[in-house]
Amino acid sequence: MSGDRMLILCVDRDDDIGFKAGIQSPVTGRDECLDAATRLGLEDPEDSDVNAIFQGIKIYDERLEKGDDVRIAVIAGNHYNSIDGDRKIAEDLRKIVWDLEVTECILVTDGAEDEFILPVIQSHVSVSSVQRVIVNQMPNLEGTYYIIKKILDDPKHAQSILMPVGLVMLIFAIGSLLGTTELAIFIVVGVLGVFLLFKGLGIDEYFSLALRGLKESFIGGRISFVCYIASIFIGLLGIVMGLSSFLTWYTPDAGVLFYLLTFIYGSVGYIVAAILIALLGKIIDVIQNEPKMLPRTITLPFFVTGLGLIAYGASVYVISLPTIEGFPIDGVDGLRIMMLTTIAGLILAFIGFYIQKVLQKVEKYAPEVKEKSSKRFSRH
Structure with missing residues (x-):
């Protein structure tokens, strides 16, 4: 022994x-x-x-x-x-x-x-x-039926499989009824692409964490709950404005990048505003409950605003390159706007980084330093 x-x-x-x-x-x-x-x-x-x-x-x-x-x-x-x-x-x-x-x-x-x-x-x-441990199952077709039935009966797997399939079928049916089958196919492919991208990158896990945070803030009676709800509505408005911008500046054979930037052009301001409102509520909660986390949280609004400015400048520049009737900015002005917004975005990022370093020196907000233990076990 x-x-x-x-x-x-x-x-x-x-x-x-x-x-x-x-x-x-x-x-x-x-x-x-x-x-x-x-x-x-x-x-x-x-x-x-x-x-x-x-x-x-x-x-x-x-x-x-x-x-x-x-x-x-x-x-x-x-x-x-x-x-x-x-x-x-x-x-x-x-x-x-x-x-x-x-x-x-x-x-x-x-x-x-x-x-x-x-x-x-x-x-x-x-x-x-x-x-x-491998459990013996029924052979051939009966075994396949049993496995499929088990997957569909499990709420976790059923939600991952049935929800996207049902959503795709519903979108295609609505598009077909409206007489725009090509647009319906385009939307269906886009929805499937977004779903697979979210699953592949694990973004769906972050959405679960966000919903959990929303629930906790509501139960705790925190100001962040109101900010989160407001940010959701503003974010949805941003998606609508992005789609409106896409339809307004849509041109055939322009390429996927151009279509993406037309969406960003119309939505980026609203989406950035939604994120900033949510971060405002988070910062207030951190100051009240976890002041040691403030240096890490305070940089996020600067980074988000900086990225929003850079994305806006890039979208304006790309959209202004082709000859699009009615677009108020030409190629030269688009290049100038992109350069100014990029510089402004970088400056904001550096400001956020500087504020973080300053707060880390303040005793109230300085992160705690954990002492390293020598060993977990001592054997004699």
Whole structure:
């Protein structure tokens, strides 16, 4: 028997044990893990996390019979937000490793999704083995039907799959009824492109965080809630004005970049104003509740305004190059405006950076310096 202590770790990244069975993670100990698997199995016998937890208990019993010093735990993430979920898993694992004093880990998962957090686990404890539990399914066509049904029954997957498909079909149907099939196809392709871009870059996660912040500000009765609501309406107005600008200066065969800049030309002022209003509410909340965060937050309005000026100047210059009837700015004036707005944007960025450095020297707003601990464990 070695002197190392082993942890059998079952990971439920989407927090089925909390969402379905109401179990607060982390769960430690054989009896507690067995109770969690039983309760989850009674709520949803088809959930693969049930099998993963039972597999973890089986491995625990086997290692215990061999005389190993072994512990078992189940940790879960967040059902709605994978970023918050992974952060919770990391924090819970840190506490478990500290409390149980384990030195190595056997990771038990129900699929590849849970293994995405393997680097997070390895940063806290050495992973000696990964055991994936694959549940036998019905063969051929019945198995395919079962998998599709499971995906559609899961609210998280159904929202990601059904919502964009339904939106695309609705837009195409409306466009066809209005007799503009080509425009409908153009909008459908654009919506799909934006959706795939958001998913690919993870922007949808930031929207989830924004909605969560809106909810927290409303519950907390903060001034930022009013600012967020106002910024949403102004942002929607900016989108409408951008589309209006696009339709006003639309020319055939002009290119995608030109179409994008016509949208920016009409919308950038409203969008920047919406962001500034939201940041104003955030800054007020920070001053009242987290003054140490003010140096990091105060630079954002300057950066956003600077980027808005640069984007506006670039759009004016590009639109003024072609011969467009009715556009009030010619190529020379467009170049001059682009140069002035670019310089102004850079100056604003430097001003924001300077204000940040000044505030960091003020004791009230200076960030706290955390002392480094020598070691987490001391072994004799």
